[in-house]
Amino acid sequence: MARKPLKMKKSRTGLLNCERHLLLTGECVPPSGDWRDQGEPWTRPFILVSPAGRDEMLRLWSEHRDPLLLEWKKSGKKGLPWAEKIATGGCFHEL
Numbered sequence: 001m002a003r004k005p006l007k008m009k010k011s012r013t014g015l016l017n018c019e020r021h022l023l024l025t026g027e028c029v030p031p032s033g034d035w036r037d038q039g040e041p042w043t044r045p046f047i048l049v050s051p052a053g054r055d056e057m058l059r060l061w062s063e064h065r066d067p068l069l070l071e072w073k074k075s076g077k078k079g080l081p082w083a084e085k086i087a088t089g090g091c092f093h094e095l
Helices: 017-025 044-049 054-074 082-087
Strands: none
Touching (some): 017 044
């Protein structure tokens, strides 16, 4: 009996809104509503800040750092995004 070929998962190249918000602000929850309202997994930011997800969070930051810093500066915010502080030696508990 012939089997159907396995479908390959499409790799995602962009950031989810919840990932972008976490990297910029360090907050796991959106400013209003819920991530599920936007069709995104509500657990994703919590996973990234957990000890098991920190490497992935830092990888996401390094991959998307330049466009996120540009977005941060264009919005007129002062200082550095949360993930930049973490990536340059900041402690998760200090911020």
